[in-house]
Amino acid sequence: MRSLRDFSAGIGFFLKGFGWVARNGRWWGFGLIPALIAFAVYVVALIFLGMYAFELAEFLTPFADAWSWQGVFRTLVGIVLFAGGLALAVVTFTAVTLAIGEPFYERLSAAADPLDDEIEQPWWRTLPRSIRDSLVTLCYVLLFTLPLFVLGFVPVLGQTVVPVLGAAVSGFFLTVELTTLALERRGVARKERFRLLRANMGVTLGFGVAVFVLFLVPFVAVIAMPAAVAGAAFLVRHHIAPTIQAPHPPTTP
Template sequence: MITPLKEFGTGVGLLLHGLRLVLGNRSLLLRGALPVLVTSVLLFAGLAALAVNTGDLVAWATPFAEDWSTVWRTALRVAVGVTIVVGTVAVSLLLFTALTLVIGGPFYESIAEYVEDTVLGGVPGAQRVGWARAAWIGLRDTLALLGLLILSGIALFALGFIPVLGQTVVPVLAVCVGAWLLAVEVTAIPFIRRGQGLAVRRRTLRRSRSMTLGFGVPVYLLCLVPLAALVVFPAAMAGGTLLAHRLTEPVSA
């Protein structure tokens, strides 16, 4: 019997396999890194602005706490601050992934093709995605995923007001939600090449939640490290292709 922990480890292993592939092929690494460089500038500028203004945002969101005791007011505002930062990071990474895939669509399709043709033996009847089609599908899917993120973010924001729980469990749940949605986005191209849309992609990944999170969580966390995304994102594209192949063609995987 395959345990969730073993499946999680398999997901991590697929990311590591993708990392080995791009590090062993400088052309793949360069193709995957160029779009990341453009969107990283936008992401880090936004996060820097958030860091500078978080205190003001928290105070604006909690005017009712001005008359509270110092201990309770501080506890509440720390909880709200953590929730705002975690939520903003989740939205930023989702948009970062979407913009990167839109800008670098042809580059990432070539990575998926390379992995499928040279490592996996090809995909019978694989469709050509093309930049325009990939951009349209990516934007459409991002709006749907952003809606899911906002709904889950509202629930997590409410939980963030609970002392202790809001500073421990909520950030972990937020990372898992963000990592899941990021995995859904990163695996888009290999699923589209198989003629499968967002609904099928989500159902397929849902059947192996632990494996998907094992792949998505390290990608999500590593993308928070400055400049790490230059290597991590191409590796995630290669690893996401391996993940899609494994879940859609389990016999040959």
């Protein structure tokens, strides 16, 4: 029962993010810019993949040249390649958008989650660390999602259990990405961020799964991205790390 309440609370923080950006339309428009750039990049990449998926399948399966059913087999491989590219786009969209829009979303997160005595760092100093952390997170995502993608072709299991597990895994790592800004502003390192989110798994999954499901809808991810960043800031401020504030500035002797 408590897990269900925590899951619902996580969804509630995402909705609070929508409420905040709706009341602060300037920040919503501000946060749309990097999301639109990332969306355009993904659209071009997916169109390119769709145009050449079958040629790529033919290149990857030279062993099937002599098969009588090579056409059917390579068509299936092409479909799998495109589906895999689409799934990868969904799970990496947030990381790429945050990397592109680091200065945008850092300011948005700070506006939604003001901290006392915060030491502001220029975005060009925090960007390399953010990219490194995003790459580490992406490795974890692939470690879990690739086996799930393969299991998705297993009859019954692939249509029931695997989608649920996939949504949970993707939701968790989306929350990892989206809460990074608010937790970094509190001086929380990557390992500690993972520990905090695992310790609050119910609310973490509720927030992340809600974001994941909404991000599956084309273009909705662009519109929802500013709300997701604001909601993640509220999640950190009021649930994940309510007692952790920004590091105090050094005192001069």
